[in-house]
Amino acid sequence: MLGWVALLWALEALDAATGALNTYGLSPRDVGELRDVLPMSFLHHGFDHVASNTVPLLVLGFLAALSGIRRFAGVVLVVVLVSGLGVWLTAPDHSNTAGASGVVFGLFGYLLVRGFVDRSALDVVTGLVVAAVYGSILWGVLPANAAVSWQGHLFGLAGGVLAAFLFRRRTYPTGPARLTP
Numbered sequence: 001m002l003g004w005v006a007l008l009w010a011l012e013a014l015d016a017a018t019g020a021l022n023t024y025g026l027s028p029r030d031v032g033e034l035r036d037v038l039p040m041s042f043l044h045h046g047f048d049h050v051a052s053n054t055v056p057l058l059v060l061g062f063l064a065a066l067s068g069i070r071r072f073a074g075v076v077l078v079v080v081l082v083s084g085l086g087v088w089l090t091a092p093d094h095s096n097t098a099g100a101s102g103v104v105f106g107l108f109g110y111l112l113v114r115g116f117v118d119r120s121a122l123d124v125v126t127g128l129v130v131a132a133v134y135g136s137i138l139w140g141v142l143p144a145n146a147a148v149s150w151q152g153h154l155f156g157l158a159g160g161v162l163a164a165f166l167f168r169r170r171t172y173p174t175g176p177a178r179l180t181p
Contacts, residue, residue, distance in 0.1 A: 001061040005054055008100060011042055012050045025098035026084060028091040037084030043098040053100040056134060060107035063126060067114070071167050078166060079106025079159035086155025097149045102156030105141070108134055109160025118169045 015021040026040040027033045044050045065072040083102030091097055111130045115123030141154040 001058050001065065004061065005058055008042060008044065008050050008053070008057075012044050012047055015043065016047070025096035026087055026091070027096055028088050028093065033088065037088060038080060040084055040087070040098045041080045041100050041103050044100070045096075045098055049099055053104055056104045056137070057100055057107075060104060060111060060130065060134070063111055063130065064107050064114075067123075074167050075107070075110050075160070075163040076103060078163040079103055079110070079156055082106070082159030082162060083152050083156035086158070087149060087151045090151045090155075091149065092146075095149075097152055099149070099152065101140070101149065102152040102159070105137065105153045105156035106160035106163065108137060109157040110164050111160075113161050113164040114168075117164045120169070 011021060021043050024036050024039045024043055025045070026036045044053070061072075064075060080103060083106060087097045087102070108130065111123075112127045115121070115125070115127045137153075138157075140148070141150055141157060143150045
């Protein structure tokens with residue numbers, strides 16, 4: 001997670017110095033912009049934008065990655081795709097969306113429901129602690145500020161919940177094996 005956050009800061013520093021990455025934010029409903037669904041989660045509109053995502057991304061990403069790096073990578077991919085496609089479909093015309101906020105909301109949603117989906121008491125407790133600490137971010141899914149992509153937040157959250165179901169731990173019935181004729 002430290003490496004990922006360092007990459008976000010390095011990309012913003014490069015963009016601040018050159019302006020070369022500004023074109024990779026996501027603009028809605030233009031088929032050519034679909035190529036930006038993935039990179040938009042790594043780019044930001046300024047250093048305060050990166051800073052606002054840094055701590056929650058570190059904390060929530062670390063907690064989500066504890067269930068295994070392959071599972072974590074799958075979860076993040078689902079979140080990025082659902083968040084990006086949701087923004088692409090619903091953001092206002094002529095807007096440009098970028099940032100890891102969708103990933104933050106996705107990891108939040110994933111951690112909230114993972115314990116219930118996996119039937120893991122430890123993960124339920126983790127989800128409750130995450131809800132207590134970060135629950136106020138849920139206000140970010142409401143269209144309260146035109147300068148903030150509530151669409152990215154909402155679809156990121158939905159992507160995290162979806163990922164909890166897609167990457168749930170498979171449990172098998174216990175007890176004696178039964179042979180059928």
